[in-house]
Amino acid sequence: MRTLIENATIIPMTERELSLRGSILIEDGIIKAVGSISGEADETIDADGMIALPAFVDAHTHLAMVLMRNYKDTSENLQDWLSEIFPIEDKLNETDIYEASRLGAAELIESGCTTFADMYFYAWSTVKAAREAGIRGVIGQTFMNDDADAEDRIRNIAPRIIEEIGDDDSFRLDAAVHAVYTSTPECYERAAEWVRERGTMLNTHLSETRKEVDDCIARYGKTPVELLDSLGIFSVPVYAAHGVHISESEMETLKAHGVSVVHNPSSNMKLASGIAPVKQYLKHGINVALGTDGASSNNNLSMIKEMNAAALLATIANMTPSAARPYDILEMATIGGARALGLDGRIGTLEEGKEADITLINARDANMAPVNDPFSAIVFSADRKNVDTVLCRGRKLLEHGRLLTVDKEEAIRKTTERWNDILRR
Amino acid sequence: MRTLIENATIIPMTERELSLRGSILIEDGIIKAVGSISGEADETIDADGMIALPAFVDAHTHLAMVLMRNYKDTSENLQDWLSEIFPIEDKLNETDIYEASRLGAAELIESGCTTFADMYFYAWSTVKAAREAGIRGVIGQTFMNDDADAEDRIRNIAPRIIEEIGDDDSFRLDAAVHAVYTSTPECYERAAEWVRERGTMLNTHLSETRKEVDDCIARYGKTPVELLDSLGIFSVPVYAAHGVHISESEMETLKAHGVSVVHNPSSNMKLASGIAPVKQYLKHGINVALGTDGASSNNNLSMIKEMNAAALLATIANMTPSAARPYDILEMATIGGARALGLDGRIGTLEEGKEADITLINARDANMAPVNDPFSAIVFSADRKNVDTVLCRGRKLLEHGRLLTVDKEEAIRKTTERWNDILRR
DSSP: OEEEEEEEEEOOSSSTTOOEEEEEEEETTEEEEEESOOSOOSEEEEOTTEEEEEOEEEEEEOGGGGGGTTSSOOOSSHHHHHHHHHHHHTTOOHHHHHHHHHHHHHHHHHTTEEEEEEEESSHHHHHHHHHHHTOEEEEEEEEOBOHHHHHHHHHHTHHHHHHHHTTOTTEEEEEEEOOTTTBOHHHHHHHHHHHHHHTOOEEEEESOSHHHHHHHHHHHSSOHHHHHHHTTGGGSOEEEEEOOSOOHHHHHHHHHTTOEEEEOHHHHHHTTOOOOOHHHHHHHTOOEEEOOOOGGGTSOOOHHHHHHHHHHHHHHHHTSGGGSOHHHHHHHHTHHHHHHTTOTTTSSSOOTTSBOOEEEEEOSSTTTOSOSSHHHIIIIIOOGGGEEEEEETTEEEEETTEESSSOHHHHHHHHHHHHHHHHHO | OEEEEEEEEEOOSSSTTOOEEEEEEEETTEEEEEESOOSOOSEEEEOTTEEEEEOEEEEEEOGGGGGGTTSSOOOSSHHHHHHHHHHHHTTOOHHHHHHHHHHHHHHHHHTTEEEEEEEESSHHHHHHHHHHHTOEEEEEEEEOBOHHHHHHHHHHTHHHHHHHHTTOTTEEEEEEEOOTTTBOHHHHHHHHHHHHHHTOOEEEEESOSHHHHHHHHHHHSSOHHHHHHHTTGGGSOEEEEEOOSOOHHHHHHHHHTTOEEEEOHHHHHHTTOOOOOHHHHHHHTOOEEEOOOOGGGTSOOOHHHHHHHHHHHHHHHHTSGGGSOHHHHHHHHTHHHHHHTTOTTTSSSOOTTSBOOEEEEEOSSTTTOSOSSHHHIIIIIOOGGGEEEEEETTEEEEETTEESSSOHHHHHHHHHHHHHHHHHO
8 A cells, every 4th residue: 555645845853944845655554755756656645735744742641531621620739630630530430431532532633643652540441442543552551559559550450451452563551650749669669670571661750840849858858850760760761741840960860861751831831830941951952752641631632732832831931932942842742752652763753664654734724824934833823723634654544634533423422421420420 | 684593502701600501692793682592583503512602802913914924933032023024014015914914814713703903004904804804803003103103194094094994883993003112202192192083092012021111211211101101191092912021010000091901922922022910910900801913923813822822821920720710811812802992892792782793612522522611621622623603793704614704715825925925025
């Protein structure tokens, strides 16, 4: 199967601020060529007026939390909000998670994203929903509490997720240790040991709020970064969400261990958690990815909105647009995310040999014309309505803004039904 | 002509956090009833799954600046950016402005807005384009430089705009004095005199950057607010854009004179101008409106994106979501804007006797379900793709996301052609 995307403005993300006009040839899900191409194809996509770029990587989310979208979402801070959310989470079951994950997958695809890193409960249901939707997922086996609980999850929950994934290399099971305020050092150690055995990665929330850092110092005499470093957790590959309250010396630790930081600007602003020092991360050469966080603290799963938030926040926080240029933001949303998840050999750029995860943005629209600068156009002007076509491994998931792989109306109806039922439980 | 909007979730903006399920009856462009309604209508709009709210008021923009969208838009600050923009503006003609205003009107409608306050050149062309698109505009006669220049504009430019408006009460011509760094005190005084004679309002950029304030103090020994107050400018009704660098005592001056502030969060963040003290404005009881500013410093004309930016910025700037709740943000985007422009007797709420400027947001979409809280849903989750139907004075401008009054493809093509030509001039 050969697909040819023609007449596009291509942002390959292989070279700083490079854009070119041309075609992309895909063969059996793999990019065969980018640029001036002639030849036959089974399918041709006319991308005239469109910008082609690597499909986005949402490097931190909780897909099924679409259930709690706009629910008690203006709590005073993260801790107050979690006190509303945790009792709801105790009532969830695997069917809730399946339906909500379908809806979440639909939202990801509609906003141009084909890869997500997830941390949540009943994760086999999320794998099932995401596979049906045709996207790929790096799934976290959630760890909380202590090492006994970790052992129990490794024995009794992880096998269900591993079974659901089977030999599908669109999915991988990582360890997702919630945070230092919910998980003991022994829990982190057990999760890291499991990750080392399996050759996967470790995902965690890290220094999201000032309170988290202060409480960690009070309890362990160390910041969260210092604590995890002292436990040897960074000896396995780690991607850490938030990284809002991180000192320069902690950045050196993260850099030394190749830890990626996943920036979640909307959630951090909305929950008044603070402003991640993105400019400093970039200066230190730390890999920065971008994530939406869950829809309950965002309240979307749109990487396009997230790029806009990231760009505006970096500028105002540093009082200079040079803190993070549109191209830097695009990197976070594509190859930066792929690197964070160890997938940069397969996705994150448009170049020969990579898998064909491609998003076409229709720039010939009232909100994007004239384009002038394609990087600014994507980061500052684009929205979900401009997302025309989305391919994952060469398979079309969205065409002219219409979902092909998820029955959206059914997903909305069933998720809403589940949610109404959860509130009655 | 009677139109009935049925089965909607209605946010009338008449009472804090009020939403109700019901219908809206419109007769000859006027809202006749809101709530439980039965009876005959010539047209029925089924708004099941939709949220009905007053169409947005973009209280500060430069519509035709869509031409410079994404053009050299990441300059270091406002002054550097203006140094890129001013030479381009010298090349513009009335046909450029007409085509660009059409495209701008299309973007406003697609994002749910029916009223805009504009400040730009060749404004009769903007009136013409906006009238054809079916929206309403408060048009600024631009004033810059000194009183001789003001006199010249009053004699030679304003009459053309007044003639274009004719007896169309969808438009009004105000004075738009650019700013204290481009316009002399005498220019402000002449504009205010003209406004007083005409019984209209005065629009100006006010304290947008720290540099503007510092330069004003160096030149006049007064801040911009103090300067305009000493000149008696606030004795006419004023709405002022930006208001980023304003002290508590200046707020008392603004409050005493009933000056409205138009908040432009995206532009202020993007140009690193600073963060307007919105929380303090609300505390002082100052009327706050919302504006997109021009598409060249935003880079959209979307009040939906602007609400999202305003809510996130207020929260992170004050480290509390109580700084500006979703309902406060919705007020800025609707009735606050109407008040700022002196149109609150006609638009800004959904209630009997008001003109029927109504936006229907489809909340049964992948990015909005479950709705849970309709105020959060609009401010944090909605986007342009959710804007289903837009009415202005009861006339349908957008239906199921499709523009009825502007040939969008033509507007995009012609604006792009004009822009390419401008770059060659």
